[in-house]
Amino acid sequence: MKVIALVLAAAAAVASAHPTFSEWSETRHYRTPEERVVRQANYEANVAAIEARTAEGISHTLGVNDFADLTTAEFSSRYLGGWKGLYGRGNGFDLSHLRVNASNMPSSWDWSSKGAVTPIKNQGQCGSCWAFSATGAMEGISFIKTGNLPDLSEQQLVDCSGAEGNQGCNGGLPSQGFEYVVKNGGICSESEYPYTASDGKCKASSCKDVATISGYTNVPTDSESAMMSAVVQQPVSIGVDASGLDWQFYMGGVVTSSCGTQLDHGVLAVGFGSSGGQDFWKVKNSWGASWGMSGYIELGRGSSFAPHGQCGMLMMPVTPTKN
Numbered sequence: 001m002k003v004i005a006l007v008l009a010a011a012a013a014v015a016s017a018h019p020t021f022s023e024w025s026e027t028r029h030y031r032t033p034e035e036r037v038v039r040q041a042n043y044e045a046n047v048a049a050i051e052a053r054t055a056e057g058i059s060h061t062l063g064v065n066d067f068a069d070l071t072t073a074e075f076s077s078r079y080l081g082g083w084k085g086l087y088g089r090g091n092g093f094d095l096s097h098l099r100v101n102a103s104n105m106p107s108s109w110d111w112s113s114k115g116a117v118t119p120i121k122n123q124g125q126c127g128s129c130w131a132f133s134a135t136g137a138m139e140g141i142s143f144i145k146t147g148n149l150p151d152l153s154e155q156q157l158v159d160c161s162g163a164e165g166n167q168g169c170n171g172g173l174p175s176q177g178f179e180y181v182v183k184n185g186g187i188c189s190e191s192e193y194p195y196t197a198s199d200g201k202c203k204a205s206s207c208k209d210v211a212t213i214s215g216y217t218n219v220p221t222d223s224e225s226a227m228m229s230a231v232v233q234q235p236v237s238i239g240v241d242a243s244g245l246d247w248q249f250y251m252g253g254v255v256t257s258s259c260g261t262q263l264d265h266g267v268l269a270v271g272f273g274s275s276g277g278q279d280f281w282k283v284k285n286s287w288g289a290s291w292g293m294s295g296y297i298e299l300g301r302g303s304s305f306a307p308h309g310q311c312g313m314l315m316m317p318v319t320p321t322k323n
Contacts, residue, residue, distance in 0.1 A: 017051075017063075018047050018050070018051075018063065018064050019064065021039075021040045021043045021044060021069075024043065024064060024068060024069075025039070025040075025043075025069070028069070039069040040069075042068075042069045042070060042071055042074075043064070043068050043069045045071075046064065046068050046069075046070075046249070047064060047068075049245055050062045050063065050064070050245065050249055053245050053246075056257075058246070058256075058257050059253055059254055059255070059256045059257065059278065059300075060246070060250060060251075060252065060253030060254060060255045060256075060257075060298075061250075061251040061252045061253050062245060062246070062249040062250065062251055063249060063251040064249065065249060065251070065290060065291055066287075066288065066290060066291065067079075067248050067249070067291075068249070070248075072243075072244070072245075072248065075248050076243060076264075078125045079123070079125070079127075079129075079265075079287065080127075080129075080242055080243060080264040080265050081127050081170075081171055081264050082123075082127035082128060082129035082130055082169075082171045082172070082264070082265060082266060083129065083130060083171060083172075083173065083239045083263045083264050083265055083266050084130075084167060084170070084171030084172060084173070085165055085166075085171075085172065085173040085175075085176060102225060105228055105229070105232070106232065107273070107274065108271070108272060108273035108274065109231060109232050109271045109272055109273070110270065110271035110273070110282060111140055111231075111234070111235050111270040111271055112270050112271065112282070112284065112296070113271075115143060115149060116139070116140045116143040116144060116149065116234075116235060116270075117136065117139070117140060117149075117235065117268075117270050117284060118136070118139050118149060118151050119289070120284065120285070120286075120288060120289040120294065120295030120296075121154070121195075121286050121288075122286065122287060122288035123154070123197065123286040123287065124197030125197060126158070126168075126169035126197040126198060126199075127167075127168075127169050127170055127171045128154055128157075128158050128168065128169055128172075128197070129265050129266040129267065129286055130157075130166065130171065130172040130173050130174050130176075130177065130266040131154040131155075131157040131158050131166075131172065131174075131177055131266075132154050132266065132268075132286035133174045133237040133238070133266035133267055133268050133286075134154075134157060134174035134177035134178060134237060134266075134320075135152040135153070135154050135157070135177075135187075136235055136237070136268035136270075136284060137174060137178075137234070137235050137236065137237045137268060137318075137319055137320050138152055138178070138181065138187065138211055138213055138320050139151070139152055139211070139235075140234050140235035140268075140270075141213065141234050141235075141319070141320050141321070141322045142211045142322065144234055145322045150189060150210045150211045151189055151190040151191065152187050152188075152189065152190060152210070152211055153187060153188045153189060153190050153192070153193035153194070153195070153207075154190070154195050155190075155193050155194060155195045155196055155200065156187055156188055156193045156202075156203075156204055156207075157172075157177045157180065157181075157187070158199060158200070159199065159200045159201060159202045159203065159204075160180060160184070160202035160204050161176060161177050161179075161180035163180070164176040164177070164179045164180045164183070166180075168199040169197075169198060169199050173266075173316075174216075174237035174266060174318055175216055175218075175237075175318045178213060178215070178216035178318070178320045179216070181211075181212070181213055181320075182213060182214065182215060182216075184204060184209075185209060185212065186209025186210070186211060186212040187209060187210070187211055187212075188204065188207035188208060188209055188210060189207070189208075189210045192207035192208065192210075193207045212322070213320040213321060213322050214321050214322055214323040215320070215321045216318055216319065216320045216321060217318065217319050217320075217321055218316075218317075218318050219236060219317035219318060219319060221314060221315055221316065221317070222306070222307040222308055222309070222314050222315065223314065224301065224302075224303075224306070224309065224314065227269070227309070227313075227314055227317055228272060230317065230319060231269050231270070231271060231272060231281075233319070234319055235268050235269065235270045235284075235319075236268070236269045236317050236318070236319050237266065237267075237268060237269075237317065237318050237319065238266070238267055238268070238269050238283070238313045238314075238316065238317045238318075239263035239264075239265065239266055239267075239312065239313070239315065239316045240263060240264075240265050240266075240267055240283075240299075240311040240312055240313050241259060241260035241261055241262050241263055241264060241265070241311045241312045242264060242265035242267075242311065243260060243262070243264060244259075244260075246259065247265075247297075247311075250291070250292045250297055251292065251293075252292070252293045252298075253275075253298065254275055254276075254278045254280040254298045254299070254300055255297065255298065255299050255300055255310065255311075256278060256300040256304075256310070259299075259310050259311040259312070260311065260312065261308045261311070261312035261315065262312070263312050263315060263316065267283050267284060267285050267286070267297075268283065268284040269281055269282070269283055269284075269313065269317070270282050270283065270284050270296075272301060275298065278300065278302075279300070279301040279302045280298040280299060280300060280301050281298065281299045281300075281301050281309075281310070281313065282296060282298055283296060283297050283298070283299055283313070284296055285297055299311055299313060
């Protein structure tokens, strides 16, 4: 009986770790009772999957969030797949990124605490992650070069950079966004060209440019040392494989478990550090501040993630340049 009581107590503790569907869905509005039934089934399946994954002894924390009533396939189709294209041409690698070498590399770095990163944004159900990665990198270099932090328009990139190879809500690359900004002579602010999470007609002529760049630079691939040097210089646009539960329901901690390298999501590397003896990269996402660690994720860093880095983050890093 004592063993049974302990088992029941443990089960109750696990059950109470997540809100019930009724509690979680209080602010949700489903169109029909049938849809609610489907969403409840998805929610409960996700809770079970989160608990099973957690029981494997992972290094990070998972929990229910705004995506908890979506299947993995729905989540992927709505929020991933935004990284499309080959490595951009760029200006070649700028050796200035390597002027911080291993002997004097800081043990930690965080542009978000140095004023170079805007608040977390939300791309919504639009495959425009590449645009958020691009604006984040351009916002960062603008702050570093001018002392002012602009809030730049993702919607302008979504609507206007098709000629450079981007496909709006159907995906693109930060490098192609940079190329558009160079050709256009600048980019407008978020307030003048607000985000709609949908494809639209280019309205760049109706707003005033608030930031410029001179080009962009491809950081050497599969090189942790080059990436660290680049991140110390400025925030870096990267692609990652964000498929699976570890991204969909990430809550905190350093992700060290096996991760794919099929790049499907654009994010922004803003720093690095260590926690509990595990080195990590600090990465800004575009799924809102309620996701992850107030909109950020920590990805494992070190030789065990070679050659492509955790979730493939060392495969296609790129930064804008500004004279």
